Amino acid sequence: MTEPMVAVGMLLVLILAIFLGFPVAFTLMALGVGVGYYAYYDAGRMWAAYNRAVEAGADGWTLAETWIGGFFNNRIFDLFVNQTYSTMSNDVLTSIPLFLFMGYIVERANVIDRLFSALYIASRRIPGSMAVAALITCTLFATASGIVGAVVTLMGLLALPSMLKARYDVRYATGVICAGGTLGILIPPSILLIVYAATSGVSVVRMYAAAMIPGFLLAGLYLLYVVSRAVLKPEIAPRPSKEDVGDHTFLQICWMMLVSFVPMAVLILSVLASILFGLATPSEAAAVGAAGGLVLAAAYGGLTWERLKESVYLTARASAMVCWLFVGSATFASIFAYLGGQQLVSDFVTGLDMSPLMFLIVAQIIIFILGWPLEWTEIIVIFIPIFLPLLPHFGIDPLFFGMLVAVNLQTAFLSPPMAMSAYYLKGVAPPQVQLTDIFRGMMPYMAIVILCMVVMYVFPQTVFWLPNLVYGR
Incomplete structure (x- = not known):
């Protein structure tokens, strides 16, 4: 042999x-x-x-x-x-436990229920207002935490019963929660982008800048779909009555938004701005974000010794998992390359004489299939290094490839039969909510993800414009 x-x-x-x-x-x-x-x-x-x-x-x-x-x-x-x-000793990876801690402590800060209620009341005149509020809450919370399971589970406990009580269609309600909960692995400060940067050698700050437009583009497409469905089929998202939302003045709504939406938004934006404008390294910004999360939790009365201890434990467990994955992957990849495996794969792929577009399609299909049985961490750390040496041959920028992968991995949580978002939600959903209904509710969002990837390929400036503007070429 x-x-x-x-x-x-x-x-x-x-x-x-x-x-x-x-x-x-x-x-x-x-x-x-x-x-x-x-x-x-x-x-x-x-x-x-x-x-x-x-x-x-x-x-x-x-x-x-x-x-x-x-x-x-x-x-x-x-x-x-x-x-x-x-x-x-990797400087890039030191930011992971700090961002994770920020997410876990914010999750326990008792701010999400207030945020959802305030957004629902503020958007009460928009078709599908409760779904819109759930999607925006999912997006903001997912951005702050980056932990898909936590976002989907918490929103399943908080928003899903309210939507079902308001006679929302089960598929419509479950789909928006599952899709919105996955956005945290794409929109900065995303742990996935940090892991990809450490794997590929691409700058973390350029990754964050490149992910801003695709991330919010995808969230915007989700929002457009949610409102459009409610307009075209009003029966799936009945408009709330005055008894449902109460009678609030404009000033009361502004105050509710000020005390619920603004603090978390300021925390996220301050962390991102300090990274993108070079005021702090990702690790330093993550430390500030973790401290801000503690302040936020204390301000909302959610900072207790038990919650703090649980957040530290979950942070240590998740960080250890990522770091040991890197150790195992680096050792495995070194031996794989030493034995000629990487060269064998490279020769095979280049011998197929594929165009860059065909290579991207094949690579994304493989990643899509891998997303069924594997977590995104395993895909990024184990299989992405096999593709990276092939990118120069096809003239593909690793930054662009990484953005396609990050968007594609949204489908890892949305594609049956192994869609983890569906199982997270099913675990906390009322008994009448069937897993098949959740799967069907997620299908349109998979099509939207594919549409977003097509837009990124046709208009690559959606990826390159912001990093080139801020950091040059």
Whole structure:
């Protein structure tokens, strides 16, 4: 068996192990170290040391120590240690736990229910007002937290019962929550963009600038669809009566928005502005955001010792998962490339003589399919490095490719049968809400995601205009 075939076997075993449910990070490390030991194995050096000890008349204990030392005298262990240190000291990744902590603490700040109520009252004259309020709340909360499961679950507990009580169509109501909850992995400060930047070597600030227009374009398309459906079919989103929303003056609505919408919006915008305008690094801005989240939670009476302890625990758990994924992926990728696997893939793809458009379509279809069984972290850390070396051949900017991937991965949470948003929502939805209804409600949003990707390809300035304006070419 040739070394490139061993590399391909590595990849197949990894995919099989993932489908069988083995922990991805530890599977990557085990395969990397195990196959790496074979790749770097030098039997002659180990036995030469052992024979020298025998010739010197060493005792049995010394011979055992010599053999064990020779067994571990393999470059794979040096590689594993170096990859672990490089990952843990990566300046880009230090912002991840801080952004995660900001999201978890904001989630517990008791601001989301007030925000949803204020937006519902403020938008009461718009068709589908409760769905509009839910979508805007999802977008803002998802941007602040970036944690899809938390956003969908919380909005499922808060907004879905209210919409069903207002006689909203089940598919219409569940679809808007599932779609809105996924926007946090696209709109900055997105953890996905940080992970992609660390994987690809693209600047985080350029990634954030590039994601602004596509992110809000997608949110705007969602909003346009929600209002249009309510206009075309008013029966799926009945207009609220005065008894439902109460009688509020303009000043009262402004005050409600001031105390609910403005604080979170200011927190998010201050973090983003400090990054985009070069006032702070992503890690420094994340630290400010985490501190702001604590202040926000305290101001709304949501900062308790138990909530703080839970936020720290969840942050540590999620950060450890991401970092160990990076360690395992870096070790696996190094051995995969050393054995010639990357070159084999590159030769195969370039030999197909595809156009850049065809390559992008094939790559995005593969990522779309991978989104069924895998989390976005696993796709970015494991499989995106296989595509990255091919981008120069097709003349594709890794920044543009990353934006397409980020938008495409919205579908990972919306595409049956493994749409995690649907399962998050089903777990907290009333019993009469069926999983099939949630799936059907999400289908139009998948079409909107594809439309957004087409717009990005036809008009690439949607990606490049802002980073080029702020940072130059």
